[in-house]
Amino acid sequence: MRYRSIDLNLLVVLDALLDDPSATRVAERLNVGQPAISAMLAKLRDHFGDPLLVQEGRKLVLSPVAIELKPAVHAWIERARTLTAAKPGFDAARAERRFSIACSEIVAGFLLPLVSSRLARDAPGISLEVRTFSAFRAARTPAIEALERHGLDFVVLPSIFTSAEHPRRPLLTAAYRCLVWRGNHAAFPRLDEVAFYRLPHIVPTLLDGSVATIESDDALIHRAQRERAVRTEHLLAIPFALANTSLVATLPSFVAERFAARQTHLRLVDCPIPLPPLSEVVQWRQNRENDPAYVWFKDLLLDCAKEIAPQA
The missing domain is CATH 3.40.190.10 (Periplasmic binding protein-like II)
Structure with missing residues (x-):
């Protein structure tokens, strides 16, 4: 069988090179010397009869054969990891x-x-x-x-x-509720739909600026004056940011309820518009x-x- 002509450990190196075609970075990742990686690459090239990595300008890129090999090699590595990690049964109390x-x-x-x-x-x-x-x-x-x-x-x-x-x-599945500052008279005694769309909002976001909680933010701030919406990547900053403002925070119920319980300056109100959970x-x-x-x-x-x- 042809697989007997190759050291299967070389496939670990091949998988790393296919993921990042740089002998220097792969050597650092695998904690071996760069000459050793270059030697193993030479053996891989001889086995597959293909350069695998080719020079393009100042960098190495995958050859067509390497691109074709990539998913199969990655799948083999994953199966090998599963096999070597497998143990008969699992005792959580003793596991490390x-x-x-x-x-x-x-x-x-x-x-x-x-x-x-x-x-x-x-x-x-x-x-x-x-x-x-x-x-x-x-x-x-x-x-x-x-x-x-x-x-x-x-x-x-x-x-x-x-x-x-x-x-x-x-x-996790949860409905949404709103948090406001207790001194926000526009949301007292309740937050109605008119006030919800009129007041500025503070919303948690991801690094790309998209809203982190509601799957579509259109219902929340499209009509609620987007230019007045405060966006923050820091969820835990929201309770403090609400103080002494007319801001509204619309959050999953378990988040809003815990914030309200811990911060006496906040008031929990029902969300006046239907939102997907x-x-x-x-x-x-x-x-x-x-x-x-x-x-x-x-x-x-x-x-x-x-x-x-x-x-x-």
């Missing part, structure tokens, strides 16, 4: 591993503290690496960007941004669908989500 997850500030600030508390109590050897969803929001397919290119274990994001190529489960979905890599550790952690996320946003 790290899970990585990309999510919004809302999920990081309100769900993950519960997850961390449960891990400390039930699985002290398991730790979390948290990445912001903003880092992948500009990608055309942010779920694929996070799970495949960056190799994260889980991603939590609005349902409209999920990928059909990976398993998914609904995680927040719908956050958790996804994980397809090749880990049957990994007992993944199943356990996914169930932990779902269980903690019920505590902050109980489903009817």
Whole structure:
């Protein structure tokens, strides 16, 4: 068989080079010397009978053969990782591993503290690496960007941004409520539709400026004078920004309720217009669908989500 003529470890190097065609950067990433990477590239070129990386100006680019090989090599590496990580059963109390997850500030600030508390109590050897969803929001397919290119274990994001190529489960669903400063007389005794559209709004955003909570912000600020809307990437700044202003913050109910409970200068009011509920979905890599550790952690996320946003 032809695969016996190649050291399968070379495929790890090939996968890295196909992802980033730079021997210097791949050497740093794999913690080996650049001459070793160049030697392994020579062996790969001999095996496939193709240069794989070709000079274009001052940089190396993938050859047509390399482009064709890329998905197959990546899939093989992922299957190998799954095979070597597989263990018969999973004992969370004794396990030592790290899970990585990309999510919004809302999920990081309100769900993950519960997850961390449960891990400390039930699985002290398991730790979390948290990445912001903003880092992948500009990608055309942010779920694929996070799970495949960056190799994260889980991603939590609005349902409209999920990928059909990976398993998914609904995680958080919540209606929206509004927060105002207690001295905002335009919203007293209640916030009506006229005042909602007349008053300026403050909305949490992602790095690309898009609204981070409501899947479409048209209903919220299209008629509510966009030029008067305050946008912030910092969700936790919103309660303080409302003080002594006529601003309105429209947030998922579990977020608005907790802010109001902690900040006495805020008042919680019902949203006077119909809005689609927040719908956050958790996804994980397809090749880990049957990994007992993944199943356990996914169930932990779902269980903690019920505590902050109980489903009817």
